[in-house]
Amino acid sequence: MSDWPRVRLHVVTGKGGTGKSTVAAALALALADEGRTVLLCEVEGRQGIARMFDVDPLPFAERRLATGLPPDDGAGRPGVVHALHIDPESALLEYLALYYKLGRAGRALDKFGVIEFATTIAPGVRDVLLTGKLFEAVERNRRNKGAIHYDAVVLDAPPTGRITQFLGVSDELIGLAKVGPVKSQSETMMTLFRSPRTAVHLVTVLEEMPVQETADGIAELRGARLPVGGVIVNQVRSRDLARAAVGAAGVDTLDEQTLVADLAESGLDVDDALVAGLLHEGREHAERRELEAAQRARVDELGVPVYELPRLPGGVDLGALYELAGALRRQGLA
Structure with missing residues (x-):
């Protein structure tokens, strides 16, 4: 049984170098079971998903990526993972087309550089567009005709130090826009991000700085009333010796x-x-085991569910992602 049965949006963050992108990909594979359809998103422009799955760079389009894990009982069929690389310029063009019917006109603005100007001139505009597209993927409605409806969405999110600002950017808009559609849409987005349908999972390794950043991130998320999920301790060394x-x-x-x-x-x-x-x-x-034991004790004091993933000496390929996905499912994250 999953520890998070009500969650539709799984946000995966972590300090750089902890393997958050790998965990996000494994979580998407684990969630895609029993015929469920999952969307794996990235927003940082690194094309990390394409490299992990050894496919061409992703466009701003939802592309079928992989088959999920088969059901544990052998019955039924595995689900499907789609992937989406969200960039702010394309997100703005889609927004203009969906809500203002500016199809060709929007593309004309893009040709003249207006779209790029709009996404870079004001601080926070990029994050507004990125989270707006994320919200649309979770809350599909009749405006986006023919779009796939997903059972879960997994976001390979910005690092821990920026995640609260990233998810809370619409909250700032609510204060700036006192009335009108911008205020209304921002309030709706924050309702999703603060609801039980969202969980922010934090990835760490058993080292002092990543664990401290995880603790700080949990405190910031709670201070912003954003829902904290679990902590995934990645790259855990084997404990073969007594x-x-x-x-x-x-x-x-x-x-x-x-x-x-x-x-x-x-x-x-x-x-x-x-x-x-x-x-x-x-x-x-x-010495390493002693250090890890001390940091694991700190993780246990954070007051959230903890999951572990093993260190894989051979590196992470597609087979390793499925192995990690199985470990996440067995522990109840998916």
Whole structure:
């Protein structure tokens, strides 16, 4: 069972380098089960989705990307993941066409550079357009005829330090526009972003700076009345060694003679360099495990559901994304 059955919009953020784009892609695959249709969006212009799935750069058009995970019970059929690269210029052109019927006229404005000017002249306009398109994808209505209706939308969002401002940009418009359609639409967007149908998930790794930024991000989101989802701890190292063995390595109390005997019994050529190298690796592993344990304790104190994804030494390809998607589903994020 999913921990978030009411959520339609999953926003995935995190400090740079924590793997938020990978987590967003895996979450979309996990959500696309039992025939459900999911839209995976990106807004930062990096074409990260195209690189992860090894496809051509995405246009401003919803493109079928992959098949989701099959149902756990083997019954039914997997769903489908579509992808969308949202850029502000195309979003403004679509807005003009949908709400003001400026099809050819809008394209003429684009040709003369008016659209680019409008999206860069005022601070926050880009975010308004990006979140506006995101809102439209979640709340499809009769204006966008023939468009696909999605069961869930996953956003590969801006980093943690900017996510509250990004989602709250329409709140600022409400204060500027006292009346009229801009105020009305901004209020409607904020109603969605602050509702139980939205969850902002934060990705971190077990290091001091990303964990601190995650804690700060949760506090900012709560202060802005935006719904905090779960914390996904990414790139978790395996815990194959028992705590006693790790502790012995950390304090240099490993029995060197026992290590030499075990290596010899395994048929390896044992020399001083090999033994010294293994002891050094053991100390480094112990230090890393101690650091991760301390940061994991901080994550547990954040008061939100926590999910873990393993570190994949071979890197992330399409097969690895499905593996991560399965881990997210088993833990209840999807």
